[in-house]
Amino acid sequence: MSLHHTYFGHQPLNGHHPDCVAAGPTGNGGWEAAIAIDEIPFVDPKTGDRGYRRECGLRLLCRSCGAVIQLHADDADALHYTNVTELGYGSKPERCAGMWLHPGAPLLPGEGPYDYYVTDSPHPPADESQVAGVISRFVTKRGAKQWLAAYGQRQGGGAISRTDEHFKTKAAAVKWITATRAAAESTPDSGTASGDPAPEAADQAHINP
Numbered sequence: 001m002s003l004h005h006t007y008f009g010h011q012p013l014n015g016h017h018p019d020c021v022a023a024g025p026t027g028n029g030g031w032e033a034a035i036a037i038d039e040i041p042f043v044d045p046k047t048g049d050r051g052y053r054r055e056c057g058l059r060l061l062c063r064s065c066g067a068v069i070q071l072h073a074d075d076a077d078a079l080h081y082t083n084v085t086e087l088g089y090g091s092k093p094e095r096c097a098g099m100w101l102h103p104g105a106p107l108l109p110g111e112g113p114y115d116y117y118v119t120d121s122p123h124p125p126a127d128e129s130q131v132a133g134v135i136s137r138f139v140t141k142r143g144a145k146q147w148l149a150a151y152g153q154r155q156g157g158g159a160i161s162r163t164d165e166h167f168k169t170k171a172a173a174v175k176w177i178t179a180t181r182a183a184a185e186s187t188p189d190s191g192t193a194s195g196d197p198a199p200e201a202a203d204q205a206h207i208n209p
């Protein structure tokens with residue numbers, strides 16, 4: 001799953017009644033989560049063999065407002081238990097070169113995040129305007145681990161610009177992003193010609209997301 005989908009492809013459930021007190025400040029608290037695994041008798045139409053197939057269900061229920069959200073799948077293997085290390089998203093951000101790194105998923109289990117969103121805040125970015133850039137792992141032909149850097153993030157995904165340069169450390173890649181941003185924001189007319197928000201508007205978005 002891409003870094004962009006991990007951070008911006010999910011929406012709050014918004015399943016509670018508007019007056020629900022259990023929903024809490026996020027509007028998304030108070031859910032009681034439960035699963036069901038059912039074995040359904042099954043006859044193979046070709047061979048006549050009898051067997052079972054396993055279905056699964058996920059139920060979210062609020063005892064305060066009575067809202068219920070149900071998800072059903074014909075295949076119990078659709079239920080996947082994982083954790084924030086495997087997902088990247090939800091892991092603690094990392095301080096690096098004056099910025100914050102928000103991890104994506106590893107390409108292979110246990111090898112550490114493949115890429116990171118770079119932001120000014122320890123809070124996960126709420127939208128693309130809060131992303132200063134992306135750094136991602138790169139392995140040279142000789143097997144050395146290095147980093148690639150891309151500046152900015154367009155709505156819907158994709159960097160505003162990127163460099164072919166390889167960086168030996170995450171900090172060096174982050175510094176390229178902050179320097180590129182500073183240069184873009186100090187250039188008169190930068191962004192306005194292409195319809196992007198003016199630097200002042202972008203700063204405002206950081207203060208009031």
Ligand SMILES: [Zn+2]
Nearest residue numbers: 016020062065
């Ligand atoms: Zn509720």
